[in-house]
Amino acid sequence: MIRTRLVISEKPSVAMSLSKVLGATSRKDGYMEGGGWLVSWCVGHLVELAPADAYDPRYSKWAYDDLPIIPQPWQFQVLPDTRKQFNILRQLMSRDDVDTVICATDAGREGELIFRLTYDLCKCTKPVKRLWISSMEESAIRKGFDNLADGRKYDNLYAAALCRAKADWLIGINGTRLFTTLYKGKTLNVGRVLTPTLTLLAEREAAIEHFKKEKFYTVELDAQGIRASSGKFNSKTDAEKLRSACLGKTAVVQSVTRKDKTERPPKLYDLTTLQREANRLFDYTAQQALDYLQSLYEKRLATYPRTDSRYLTEDMAEGLPALCATVAGALSFMVGQPLPVHAAQVVDSSKVTDHHAVIPTAEIAGADLAALPTGERNILYMIAVRLLCAVGEPHTYAETAVTLDCGGTSFMTKGRTVAAAGWKGTEKAFLSTLKQKAEEPAPSLPVLSDGQRLEGADALLKQGTTSPPARFTEDTLLPAMENASADDFAKLEDVERTGLGTPATRAATIEKLVKSGFVERKKKQLLPTEKGLALSWAMPDQLKAAKLTAEWEDRLGAVERGELAPEDFMAGITAMLTGLVRSYRNVAVAPSPLSESGRAGIGKCPRCGKNVVEGKKSFYCEGYHDTPSCGFALWKNDRFFTSKRKELTKKIAASLLKTGRAAVTGLFSEKKGVFYDATVVLNDDGGKFVRFKLEFDNKSTEKKGK
Known part of the structure; x- marks a missing residue:
């Protein structure tokens, strides 16, 4: 018998990438086959923890007396929408020619859980190997399959994920x-x-809410084009006195201090820092940024997204110069920009956990970037630029701090002169494509010396207010x-x-x-x-x-x-x-916004007088989940209406609650096969299900529902 190995990934798109590398090119129903490989997928979570009412039907209603619900033993269920794929995996695992199952779900707790729950519920006992990779590039996939680990090595990871x-x-x-x-x-x-x-x-x-704003005042001095500010005053009168004392007077340079400073390149992105910057630059929500990055990963344009590391591993250092050159070549705004690559700035294996930092892949060279959806293209540009910045030269500048004396008070100002743009040159080139300006540094100052006199100073009173937390x-x-x-x-x-x-x-x-x-x-x-x-x-x-x-x-x-x-x-x-x-036993809570359903009432409950609101499957009393339960609900799928080919609408329900009656047209008679008009009457006796009857002109005929 030919030996066959079964590979199970987390998503169909990942399975397609793996199949291409492995040579499994024959498409079947729910899997790929070829070259001694079967490649299939889980479609995310095929198996999940069962809901509470799977353990006892009474848990379908919520009651304090049933708490806490502690399953013993725990039960699992296959999601209805993915049962077909689960059955395919079960059949593949049970094939006689399959001797090894390879877990190729995402490398982390969640990916391990997705695979193991499926494997266990299929009652499979065949040996498991683990594929652990951070990139969907062909070279990374081949290397991963050359270094498959024993699945038992990850037993504790699964135990932690299940816990x-x-x-x-x-x-x-x-x-x-x-x-x-x-x-x-x-x-x-x-x-x-x-x-x-x-x-x-x-x-x-x-x-x-509890922050109290306070006004403050400063005096701004303009001495021959040099703007300097005083300290803050709580009193407007004191600030005005200083302004008057300085107006038209001479400001004297007390001190000039110059320091050379360096701003090191930023670290690479982990998921959180990328989501933050995507929100700043493009207003993307954290979920949108993750979705765009996940799509880029599946298109082999970016590495694994769900990482908490901002570094690369030592074995990636050698290939960085070539990768950076490829990435820069794909970005039109990098034409003419310097391209230094200091790999040591981004490499540290000790700071990499499950996955290294998010970076673009070499596949960017052959990709039609203009054809990408806007969100994906923006995120790809972000991680590409961050890579080039992170390996770049430091940004260096000279900062000059000047203290002026006028009216017996010190005024401070700072200026900055850029020595070398470094990595900020790359960042500025990128931001210019977004029609956004990089953060403006303090302007440069003219050459000044201690004791220098600046005649004819102007002075302005400035008012400010303390700000609450943002x-x-x-x-x-x-x-x-x-x-x-x-x-x-x-x-x-x-x-x-x-x-x-x-x-x-x-x-x-x-x-x-x-x-x-x-x-x-x-x-x-x-x-x-x-x-x-x-x-x-x-x-x-x-x-x-x-x-x-x-x-x-x-x-x-x-x-x-x-x-x-x-x-x-x-x-x-x-x-x-x-x-x-x-x-919380026997605890009574005071009325609060939490006691409101948040839904608009369509009428009053005939049993307890509370509001009746619309839910997905019924119009129900807000006291339905009380202990004891009111129990009043008008079910949208009540057979009284469905058998007559009529929908229990919000309008009909509101009329029944207001007057106990609702005129309804177009009811269908199953017995006679004709349509008719009648009045539906609420005939509630307080039982488990609400009952109805029909009334006709000149005669009354009762037809009870549930």
Whole structure:
């Protein structure tokens, strides 16, 4: 029998790139085949942790008394939309000619989890090899397949990934249900990363609200074209006295200090710094920047996007000059620009974890850059320019500090003279294509000497106001998330990732806060909504403090290193959740914005009088999830209406709630095969399902639904 190896990637596009290199060119249903290789894919998460109601149907309704929900044993499910691909993988794994399965999902915790859950649910026991690469270039792929690792080497990585997924499930399911049932309003999404991130925004908003602006005054001196400023005055009267004392007088140069300074080239991009700069330059959200970069990676134009490193490995140093020349040749604005390559500035293997920094690949030379979508092209230019800047010459300049004396008071000014543009020349050339100017340095100053007199000074009074902390943008929120609880992380050794979330998940966290209605975007700014503020203040410290993330990452790192059993990690999470739920037993909360559903009512509930609002599948009472439940809901798929080929619309539901009746035309009789008009009457007896009946002119006929 011919020996065949099965390669499983994370996405079809990656599988196509691998197939091309391996020679698996025959396209089949859900996989490629050829040259002794089968290459297939997972389409992201094929398998996920099962929802709560998979363990017990009663969990389909939310009740405090059911908390905490701690699955034993854990169950997994195949997503309906991807079941076909799962079945294809299961068939491929079970083929007699397949003797080895190669995990080629993204090299990291999440990629390992995606593969292992699929492998385990398929009940496969064949040997596993691991492909671990950071670039989709053909040379990188070939090198990776020449150096496949034993899959067992990554068992602890999988254990840590599964622990993280289970812990997030437990916090999300139990925390969300706990506070939603407590406040009896709109679903309150709670998460290990989500909640502390919301708290960052809420605390900043509070600082802005409590900030008291204060006026201050300065005097600006103009002495023969040299502008210098005094210190700040709290009193306008004092500042005006100085202005009057200086007006038309002579300013004397007290001191002239000149220093040669150097601004070293910037580091390469990791995902977070790229997302920040994309927000500054192009107003892209963090998620948009990640999506554009992911597409470039799959097109082999950029290296792996989800990295937290800003350096390259030593083995990449030799090829950097050629890569930089190729990249510069693809950028029209680099014509005539110097191209020094100091590889040592960007190479440090000790600072590379799963993946090296984001850089363009040599494929840029043959790519039609003009044909790329605008977002992808902008991101590609960014990482190309950053590579050339990072290996470039330092920017050097002379800074001159001058102190003038006038009216018995010192005035200060600074000037700058550029000695060598260095890497900033490349940056300036790029920014000019965007019609943006590089940051303007202080203007140069004329040659001055101590004791020099400058006659006929002019003096102006300037008023300023102290500024509150700035609201977060994605540019500033991302580093705040990355450095949250830095003091706690500093106490922990060998923690792989710091802050809230990881480079790969922070963008999704921001998007979820926006979609959940807890945060809103106003231009570039991110503002917590009224509900977001209320949720943040309602959360206990153990859920909203970044310290929890620091402690978890420390323990997950121990699991990954084989120093802590996964069972012990999960026991700690379970104990924390159990204590949290118990602490809210018999707690009554005051009315707040959290108690509102956030949906416009279409009428009043005939059972309890609360608002009835529209959901995806029903028009339901806001007390539906209360304990005990009101239970009132008008289901859109109620057979009473579907059997008559009629939709239960918002208009019909509103009429039923207002008057108990709704005139409906075009009802279908299954028995007679004809259409007719009638009045639908609400006939609710308080049971599990609401009932209806029909009334006709001159006679009454009852037809009950559920």
